[in-house]
Amino acid sequence: MEDNGKKGMVVFTKYSPYSAVDTKIENYKGEEYETPRVVSLCRCGHSKNKPFCDGTHGSVEFDNERKEEKKHGPKAYKGSKITVFYDRYLCKHIGKCTHGFPEVFNVNNTPWIAPEQAQDVEKLIEVIKKCPSGALSYSLEDGKRETEYSDVQKIKIEKNGSINISGGVKLIDDNNSEDILDSKEHYSLCRCGASKHKPFCDGSHHDIEFDGQK
Numbered sequence: 001m002e003d004n005g006k007k008g009m010v011v012f013t014k015y016s017p018y019s020a021v022d023t024k025i026e027n028y029k030g031e032e033y034e035t036p037r038v039v040s041l042c043r044c045g046h047s048k049n050k051p052f053c054d055g056t057h058g059s060v061e062f063d064n065e066r067k068e069e070k071k072h073g074p075k076a077y078k079g080s081k082i083t084v085f086y087d088r089y090l091c092k093h094i095g096k097c098t099h100g101f102p103e104v105f106n107v108n109n110t111p112w113i114a115p116e117q118a119q120d121v122e123k124l125i126e127v128i129k130k131c132p133s134g135a136l137s138y139s140l141e142d143g144k145r146e147t148e149y150s151d152v153q154k155i156k157i158e159k160n161g162s163i164n165i166s167g168g169v170k171l172i173d174d175n176n177s178e179d180i181l182d183s184k185e186h187y188s189l190c191r192c193g194a195s196k197h198k199p200f201c202d203g204s205h206h207d208i209e210f211d212g213q214k
């Protein structure tokens with residue numbers, strides 16, 4: 001995203017928690033936490049004060065390595081009025097798309113995305129915009145791909161899942177993670193510690209039955 005004059009950022013190293021700077025943070029109910037300008041968020045999954053870091057990462061065996069690298073960009077699924085793009089690497093498999101528009105997004109079909117099935121293109125765009133991970137984007141007949149949907153900088157903590165960022169909060173780390181993103185405006189960070197695509201959520205929190213309240 002172009003410089004919008006906003007200051008929010010998330011900064012970290014491979015061995016540290018996330019430092020959230022100048023960004024509003026809210027829980028899954030939409031209630032805002034009272035936080036200082038800079039606050040540490042847990043990403044090992046072991047803090048007793050989630051979503052905040054309590055230093056436990058230093059005493060547990062947190063595997064901070066990215067296990068799988070991204071090999072290619074998003075794949076295009078063309079329709080006559082709209083083309084849908086899907087970046088599998090960034091997907092966190094929470095099913096906002098398959099539940100939101102099952103006629104278009106159906107994993108039992110090949111291809112699994114069929115934009116031609118959308119009678120209502122506006123509804124399809126709304127469903128695409130609800131995906132928090134940045135895995136979905138679209139283009140209309142002018143061919144310009146739309147990847148940025150919100151101007152409001154915010155960090156939202158999912159109940160037993162990821163940290164969802166929106167509004168163009170800058171991501172700064174020692175592993176060029178921002179380069180992996182398809183949309184620099186919104187993305188989902190892992191906070192359970194189990195993702196193979198760190199720092200991004202890949203849905204592994206389901207497999208480990210991550211409890212974000214503990």
Ligand code: FES
Nearest residue numbers: 190191192201204
């Ligand atoms: S929060 Fe860790 S994989 Fe989703």
